[in-house]
Amino acid sequence: MDRIxxxxxxxxxxxxxxxxxxxxxxxxxxxxDFGVNPMVYELDxxxxxxxxxxxxxxxxxxxxxxxxxxxxxxxxxxxVMSLHLKRTLIPMLRRVGALWL
Numbered sequence: 001m002d003r004i005x006x007x008x009x010x011x012x013x014x015x016x017x018x019x020x021x022x023x024x025x026x027x028x029x030x031x032x033d034f035g036v037n038p039m040v041y042e043l044d045x046x047x048x049x050x051x052x053x054x055x056x057x058x059x060x061x062x063x064x065x066x067x068x069x070x071x072x073x074x075x076x077x078x079x080v081m082s083l084h085l086k087r088t089l090i091p092m093l094r095r096v097g098a099l100w101l
Contacts, residue, residue: 004055008068012098013038016056016066019045023077024065030080034090036098070096 008014013031017024019042031038043049043064056066059073067074069092074080083089093099 004052005071007039007041008071010071011039011068012036012070012096013093014068015040016052016064017042018064021064023063027065027067027077027080030084031093034093034099036093038098069093069098 004016013036015024015028015031015038017028017040028038028040041049041052043053046052053064056062061076063076065077065080067076067080074083080089083092090099
């Protein structure tokens with residue numbers, strides 16, 4: 001978990017993803033369309049990706065994507081979409097400096 005914490009600290013938005021995952025693509029597209037430039041880790045394309053997936057599964061997330069905003073675990077696609085539908089995602093992104101407008 002320490003490695004994950006180091007990867008998400010000091011970054012407004014971090015997405016742990018798989019390059020072939022349709023829900024990962026959906027969340028990345030949603031955030032990019034807002035003008036957010038998230039740090040994306042494609043776990044299936046990086047050395048040590050499997051170990052990171054295992055660490056994420058130990059904290060309760062077996063499915064991708066796993067999204068952190070402002071260093072805090074938000075969750076997966078369902079949680080991000082729920083925040084968006086409640087109209088709380090954009091204010092959250094503004095608070096952490098991921099959006100300027």
